[in-house]
Amino acid sequence: MRYPGRVIKMGEADPRIVRALKTALNKALVLRGGQAIALDPDNPHFGPRMKQAVQLFQARHVDEHGQPLKIDGEVGALTWAALFGRERVPQSVDVADPFLGAVLAHAGAAADAGVREQPRNSNRGPEVDEYLRRAGVAPGLAWCCAFTYWCFDEAARDAGRANPMVRTAGCLNHWNRAERHGARRIPARAAIDDPRRVRPGMVFIMDFGGGLGHTGFVERVEGGHIHTIEGNTDASQGREGGGVYRLARRLASVNKGFIDYAGV
Structure with missing residues (x-):
């Protein structure tokens, strides 16, 4: 069954x-x-x-x-x-929306290139500074959300279209404003109950309290696990790591939810 x-x-x-x-x-x-x-x-x-x-x-x-x-x-x-x-x-490896496939390709290229902070633990570096600049904030800040925005922005420039993602470097700010930009939100409880709701190309949002969060992309879904591409992390799966990594997380570790820009 x-x-x-x-x-x-x-x-x-x-x-x-x-x-x-x-x-x-x-x-x-x-x-x-x-x-x-x-x-x-x-x-x-x-x-x-x-x-x-x-x-x-x-x-x-x-x-x-x-x-x-x-x-x-x-x-x-x-x-x-x-x-x-x-x-x-449920298993899901295919990105249904071509634009989100292009966004995910930019994220994957950054992971494959081994983007890292320079120097370590600085929230700085040529690529990191550009992520933050593109999101409209100063260098040296936490940059996981700025990385997701940069991936969307690169794909939008390639396609000659507007970037649908909220321009922000704040994970929880992104969650709060996403629906006003036409995106669909899947709360964590709904995703845990039915992993079929989560698809490659979605953005996950984690809430650590006190206004702190973490975010990244879903690359594929394997039942109760998601495989991700995310910035400002490392193998510890924390929110203050020094690079862009591919990771495997339990779906239940995403305590805020998922944002879907498919068709936007």
Whole structure:
């Protein structure tokens, strides 16, 4: 069975989903004696005992990147993939909008070129200064959002058209103003429930509180994971790194949401 496009938890009303999950959990856990949690697939209810079985499965398994599953007793895309296989969760590698494909190509070229701050930890450098200048702010500031704007701007110049993205170096400012520029916003909760809503070419937004954020591009989607291209980061996946990198993140780590400029 394919992932149904929502997180499955206690109270689930679809008996087909409950039956499939109970059957898979019984097969995966194979417990005996006092540890046994035998689930009745013919019982259509997702109750406390089934939640306990899901939690036990999550405690004993990892996602496809070898990272521990969240032990919450709810079946999202990552737990679903661990139970049924990654081919049973949404995969998306193609950019449907040609303009967004061109934007993503500029981002990928910067990652391939190994753009880095010069000197290290300075928020400066020939490329970084240009990203910030293009976004209309002074050099030396955090530049992840300025990088996304520069990629849009380069693609727009190539195509001889207006840049649809908000001109800003502020991640949360971008989120707040995107819809007024014709973009569509996908809140984090909706994306976690149904990864099919997230497509290559979208911009992700993270909120760290206190007005601080981080952003980058979705390059491809693999169920509960996204592969990204982002600036002002590094292998630690932080928001103060020194270059443009390709990274893999859990979709659930994006706590604000996604911005879609397709067709704008």
